[in-house]
Amino acid sequence: MNRSDNQRLGRSSVKLGCDVYINSSASVVGKKEGEGPLGLLFDMVGQDDLFGCSTWEEAESSLQKDAVYLALEKAKLKAEDISYIFAGDLLGQSIATSFGIASYNIPLLGVYGACSTCGESLTLGAMAIAGGYGDKVLCVTSSHFASAEKEFRFPLEYGSQRPLSASWTVTGSGAFVVSGENARGTARARIVGMTVGKIVDYGLKDSMNMGACMAPAAADTLERHFVDWNSQPGDYDKIITGDLGSVGQTVLFDLMREKGYDISSVHMDCGIEIFDAQSQDTHAGGSGCGCSAVTLSAYILKQLEEGNWKKVLFMPTGALLSKTSFNEGQSVPGIAHGLVLEHIE
Amino acid sequence: MNRSDNQRLGRSSVKLGCDVYINSSASVVGKKEGEGPLGLLFDMVGQDDLFGCSTWEEAESSLQKDAVYLALEKAKLKAEDISYIFAGDLLGQSIATSFGIASYNIPLLGVYGACSTCGESLTLGAMAIAGGYGDKVLCVTSSHFASAEKEFRFPLEYGSQRPLSASWTVTGSGAFVVSGENARGTARARIVGMTVGKIVDYGLKDSMNMGACMAPAAADTLERHFVDWNSQPGDYDKIITGDLGSVGQTVLFDLMREKGYDISSVHMDCGIEIFDAQSQDTHAGGSGCGCSAVTLSAYILKQLEEGNWKKVLFMPTGALLSKTSFNEGQSVPGIAHGLVLEHIE
Numbered sequence: 299m300n301r302s303d304n305q306r307l308g309r310s311s312v313k314l315g316c317d318v319y320i321n322s323s324a325s326v327v328g329k330k331e332g333e334g335p336l337g338l339l340f341d342m343v344g345q346d347d348l349f350g351c352s353t354w355e356e357a358e359s360s361l362q363k364d365a366v367y368l369a370l371e372k373a374k375l376k377a378e379d380i381s382y383i384f385a386g387d388l389l390g391q392s393i394a395t396s397f398g399i400a401s402y403n404i405p406l407l408g409v410y411g412a413c414s415t416c417g418e419s420l421t422l423g424a425m426a427i428a429g430g431y432g433d434k435v436l437c438v439t440s441s442h443f444a445s446a447e448k449e450f451r452f453p454l455e456y457g458s459q460r461p462l463s464a465s466w467t468v469t470g471s472g473a474f475v476v477s478g479e480n481a482r483g484t485a486r487a488r489i490v491g492m493t494v495g496k497i498v499d500y501g502l503k504d505s506m507n508m509g510a511c512m513a514p515a516a517a518d519t520l521e522r523h524f525v526d527w528n529s530q531p532g533d534y535d536k537i538i539t540g541d542l543g544s545v546g547q548t549v550l551f552d553l554m555r556e557k558g559y560d561i562s563s564v565h566m567d568c569g570i571e572i573f574d575a576q577s578q579d580t581h582a583g584g585s586g587c588g589c590s591a592v593t594l595s596a597y598i599l600k601q602l603e604e605g606n607w608k609k610v611l612f613m614p615t616g617a618l619l620s621k622t623s624f625n626e627g628q629s630v631p632g633i634a635h636g637l638v639l640e641h642i643e
Numbered sequence: 644m645n646r647s648d649n650q651r652l653g654r655s656s657v658k659l660g661c662d663v664y665i666n667s668s669a670s671v672v673g674k675k676e677g678e679g680p681l682g683l684l685f686d687m688v689g690q691d692d693l694f695g696c697s698t699w700e701e702a703e704s705s706l707q708k709d710a711v712y713l714a715l716e717k718a719k720l721k722a723e724d725i726s727y728i729f730a731g732d733l734l735g736q737s738i739a740t741s742f743g744i745a746s747y748n749i750p751l752l753g754v755y756g757a758c759s760t761c762g763e764s765l766t767l768g769a770m771a772i773a774g775g776y777g778d779k780v781l782c783v784t785s786s787h788f789a790s791a792e793k794e795f796r797f798p799l800e801y802g803s804q805r806p807l808s809a810s811w812t813v814t815g816s817g818a819f820v821v822s823g824e825n826a827r828g829t830a831r832a833r834i835v836g837m838t839v840g841k842i843v844d845y846g847l848k849d850s851m852n853m854g855a856c857m858a859p860a861a862a863d864t865l866e867r868h869f870v871d872w873n874s875q876p877g878d879y880d881k882i883i884t885g886d887l888g889s890v891g892q893t894v895l896f897d898l899m900r901e902k903g904y905d906i907s908s909v910h911m912d913c914g915i916e917i918f919d920a921q922s923q924d925t926h927a928g929g930s931g932c933g934c935s936a937v938t939l940s941a942y943i944l945k946q947l948e949e950g951n952w953k954k955v956l957f958m959p960t961g962a963l964l965s966k967t968s969f970n971e972g973q974s975v976p977g978i979a980h981g982l983v984l985e986h987i988e
Binding site: 304305306309310312315353355356378381382386388389390391392393396397399400403404405406407408409410411412418421422425426428429430431432433449494495496497499618619620621622623626628631633 | 649650651654655657660698700701723726727731733734735736737738741742744745748749750751752753754755756757763766767770771773774775776777778794839840841842844963964965966967968971973976978
């Protein structure tokens, strides 16, 4: 196979025409994530959410820096071996990325898809490899509970109360080395293709219930994926959303049922998995770019690597709001990008 | 030629293996831009910078909406014909984009490269076409003087004074339809290839002198471009930066001279061209994502179309700062992405 075999399935779904691998990955998380159900699987758990920095934003930058360092080390690569880095985060003007990865001197293509950013960066990274534009690329994203609350809602110092529909932004960063080669035989999974999502806006205006805001976008991408790929829920061992949480999951099930699909038996949501909502008091679940990224690195890729799952649809979900748009009375539209990942036989 | 001929030149330069065209484009600008030297060339000039909206952010969204509408109309296409839209802007969480283009229902890949965003979106759009991932894509970006001052410096209502090194954010949006076909023979230019930029940080901390902050990134990409493409300044009719302005241009000339290149006879800066700094009191020149985008659409593509220029290097420049990072004492790193554009014989 070669890259001229890239095959379009419908308007914005692509089946890649050559092998594209996730060669290595790394996850760096905060204390609370380390205490959650997936805690033992993460590569690095900080004991202080400032990670030795003086601001929350710098702390988030250091998460990205560490995740990239570990992903490169695991793949036995240097920064100079990487053609491009596809990276982004939740902060205004993606500053966690700008200040986190600058020192690696890797050509940067910055992306923004709110919490769907992990899906977008892997989509573009895989396309760059299958298009012959680079040998190896890095895809990285992050979020931080404290910087996100300050950016989107209220600084933690205000001690604001949060409703049960609110989600808890994950403090974490996931980094992935993607290439067309698996010479060492240690690649973690294969990226088979993708379905690119569009903005879906049901007019919801509650930044404390982002699961409900994002579920319609997840349903839209999912339905289009099934049609484009001529597939059914049962074709996947897991259909994995990013951070819908418990409220958003219910909405997604209802929307998909209306479209004629029952995904309840194969669905998993990273936001639900990463915390024990009862004991950790995280309400609807985890959220943020980092949520799906670290869950992919630590848990999902492990299942694919071990062959417990043969094929999954990994679909991070994003809520497209800012403090400004929210305060000006705008709604919270959603977006979701799906990637088909397979076990390497 | 076909897409398997995409050719890498160095680490992050690509010569596309098939024809990729800018089929149509559109520019929508504010009143001040309409009164500048390029005023008569823009497709649409607003007489009120609120564009009939109630906030500056909504006004910026309406710029993108109008630019996309016009670009589609000129290419005789509908939104459904577009596989992906690569879009971004300067506002936190790219809200001008989210609320500007949502109604078109086009699958979105959001990008962030500060004022280099036009270069990044065209880079990824052209890669998507040459990789066989879509038939037609849209690349769009915007900025707005009032929303940018509020986002990065001070709301206009404060009446703050600005030093002479400050630039004036362009109110404008440029949209480009890119595809692999020129069936109607009306395409404006060919995208031959690109050099992707990396973050370059000389430690400058002055958000009122962004030209100086971005010039080192422009010099870095430019030098790498000359080496990767085995080219010289004289090989281009114009080497065009985005928004260095008069201060940044001087710095770029000096830096390039140190590297052994004299680009002074072929250099043009969109920020210098778009305003008459003397009579319009815009100090160092225009800036913002919209600056290079509308200048490309209205002026540069016109020169290429008419054959006055045969080949140019179009290199938008971006300053990677946020209000938060600036207030926390961080520097202002820069980035620049270059595209080789050619006249269609």
